[in-house]
Amino acid sequence: MQLTQEMSKVEVKGFEAKFYDRLMDIITLGYYPFFIRKVIKDLHLQRGQRILDFGAGTGRNTCLMLPDVGKSGEIVALEIGKEMQEQFRRRCSPYPQAKLLDKRIDENLPFNEEFDLVFISFVLHGFIQPKRDVIIQNAYKALKSGGRFAILDYNNFDLAKASPIVKFAITKVECPLAADFIKRDTKEMLRGFGFGNFEEYHYFNGYVRLLIGSK
């Protein structure tokens, strides 16, 4: 099957966008808030850091990261979904360190060695490979030397050996691009663009991974 970007569900809209956070909590049987807090702890953020959040969604992750970077830090969130942007503004407007930009992450971005961390959470799997490559290049260019690219997404695994619930989620709930993503070697993908010194953290029985590569 020829994969096309039109098959993707990554541009979340309508009902799913309006209730995105609540749906995530329901799908994970209430575990999502604990899971995402653990992920943010595993990022080992520091005061004063500048973060770029690719496909930031409702701002839930951005707002949870803000206390760690403190008042001297900054989080620049890129998000194109109108419903997602609305929720982001509502949630993050009290914090001047959180900035929302209506910019696509799969086209060339203007940032140059400005950020300590680029974070991308449940977004990369939803692109065809040439667009994933553009996103990784954008992250590399935006990072300072020694800066880190943190991908929170499905791990790479053999779908045939996965549990029935995971098989169902990937083949029936997700788009075909997710099934393509899990078959690939994300670490090798990053290595090809110059990232190294990898760290990994696993969640949900290893089906979800936080992969961090350094520039």
Ligand SMILES: C[S@@+](CC[C@H](N)C(=O)[O-])C[C@H]1O[C@@H](n2cnc3c(N)ncnc32)[C@H](O)[C@@H]1O
């Ligand atoms: C599955 S949601 C994940 C949201 C958030 N990162 C999270 O973990 O809660 C994917 C998000 O990526 C955004 N998105 C999709 N394509 C995008 C693009 N080309 N540029 C910027 N944002 C994009 C969607 O609008 C949506 O909010």
